[in-house]
Amino acid sequence: MKRVEMIKQVAAVVLLATALTGCSTVKGWFAGKNASAKKAAEPAELVDFKASVKISKVWSEHVGKGEKRTGVRQAPVVADGHVYVAALEGGVRALDLQSGRELWKYVPEKEKKKAPLRLAGGPGAGDGLVVVGSLGGDVIALDAADGSRKWQSRINAEIISAPAVSQGMVFVRSNDGRITALDAASGERRWFHDQELPLLTVRGNAPVVAGPGVLFVGNDDGSLSTLAMNDGRVLWQQTIGSPEGRTELDRMADVDAAPVLEGTTLFATSYKNETQAIEGPSGRPMWTRDHGGIGGIGVSSGLVIVSDRDGTVWALDKTSGAPMWSQPALARRSLTGPTVQGDYVAVGDYKGYVHWLRLDNGELAARERVGRKAILGQPVQADGLLLVQDTKGELTAFKLGQ
Numbered sequence: 049m050k051r052v053e054m055i056k057q058v059a060a061v062v063l064l065a066t067a068l069t070g071c072s073t074v075k076g077w078f079a080g081k082n083a084s085a086k087k088a089a090e091p092a093e094l095v096d097f098k099a100s101v102k103i104s105k106v107w108s109e110h111v112g113k114g115e116k117r118t119g120v121r122q123a124p125v126v127a128d129g130h131v132y133v134a135a136l137e138g139g140v141r142a143l144d145l146q147s148g149r150e151l152w153k154y155v156p157e158k159e160k161k162k163a164p165l166r167l168a169g170g171p172g173a174g175d176g177l178v179v180v181g182s183l184g185g186d187v188i189a190l191d192a193a194d195g196s197r198k199w200q201s202r203i204n205a206e207i208i209s210a211p212a213v214s215q216g217m218v219f220v221r222s223n224d225g226r227i228t229a230l231d232a233a234s235g236e237r238r239w240f241h242d243q244e245l246p247l248l249t250v251r252g253n254a255p256v257v258a259g260p261g262v263l264f265v266g267n268d269d270g271s272l273s274t275l276a277m278n279d280g281r282v283l284w285q286q287t288i289g290s291p292e293g294r295t296e297l298d299r300m301a302d303v304d305a306a307p308v309l310e311g312t313t314l315f316a317t318s319y320k321n322e323t324q325a326i327e328g329p330s331g332r333p334m335w336t337r338d339h340g341g342i343g344g345i346g347v348s349s350g351l352v353i354v355s356d357r358d359g360t361v362w363a364l365d366k367t368s369g370a371p372m373w374s375q376p377a378l379a380r381r382s383l384t385g386p387t388v389q390g391d392y393v394a395v396g397d398y399k400g401y402v403h404w405l406r407l408d409n410g411e412l413a414a415r416e417r418v419g420r421k422a423i424l425g426q427p428v429q430a431d432g433l434l435l436v437q438d439t440k441g442e443l444t445a446f447k448l449g450q
């Protein structure tokens with residue numbers, strides 16, 4: 049219990065850390081009274097440029113009250129031509145991908161003398177289920193066809209990342225470092241795996257990523273674990289960001305972005321601005337580079353794209369990790385993880401803007417605004433559309449034009 053209390057006591061410092069990465073923007077907190085230093089610490093002002101690609105807004109829907117200042121990085125998930133989206137106080141919705149038309153809506157029933165469930169984890173989708181988690185530790189599985197509730201289980205810790213569904217099980221990452229496997233048919237617990245937490249962590253959790261018979265899990269101590277899907281055994285563990293430094297703040301190295309599995313190669317990045325390519329079956333590092341962050345990873349045919357804590361977008365060669373280009377024009381704008389859309393890569397920022405950069409050279413190509421609230425969750429690309437959810441609960445679909 050003392051450990052839990054200690055983590056709660058440093059929550060304010062954690063929010064300070066997340067301000068650097070997407071929760072909010074802090075102007076000049078560390079700059080002292082020097083005016084020029086304060087100016088240098090402020091978010092970069094947006095510059096005018098000639099757009100090289102046309103962006104069209106296809107549809108936009110309000111999906112409920114967003115996460116505001118909770119630090120939750122919610123994003124939709126796409127499966128079978130449907131978009132599944134959750135909001136902190138808006139329930140879960142299924143939308144048609146191409147039109148945004150609502151197909152069904154699920155709102156948790158409010159129990160007497162209890163606060164409404166705040167859906168912060170997910171959704172995740174697979175095997176005919178849509179699964180969400182709550183800040184209170186509830187796990188709710190819905191029928192993907194009509195949104196009816198199949199079962200509800202409880203884990204005694206908040207859930208702020210999307211569950212994974214695979215091979216007849218639901219895998220949930222909770223904020224206490226535990227991975228819990230639940231039976232997809234009944235919600236009964238099959239196994240759990242605990243990972244010790246450092247004293248200070250970034251507000252956020254990497255979603256569990258399912259591979260062939262294994263789970264890839266980013267940890268708050270800067271490591272990446274591979275667990276056997278059937279029983280939770282650790283098969284290998286590899287350090288992505290080294291938790292080194294004089295203070296707890298300096299030692300923060302969380303792997304909070306979902307690792308990306310392409311073929312047998314795994315790409316992961318950490319709060320320590322380190323990105324690594326790993327041989328999936330063995331855990332052997334293939335290359336490591338000092339560019340990265342916690343917002344997520346974009347992968348194209350030849351590049352790995354990351355945005356670092358300072359707001360610079362980097363493109364790394366997929367084979368060697370060598371930097372191919374960098375774009376610093378969005379410095380300190382609390383960028384999301386990058387998402388590849390066609391010949392471009394898109395990032396969201398703290399003011400609700402989406403920026404498209406050219407994949408070949410990193411030049412700014414287009415800019416659109418979702419709204420006036422921050423975008424924290426990594427955009428999602430599906431069937432040529434880019435889906436962006438902001439903290440107000442607005443979900444917008446964009447497509448590339450000529």
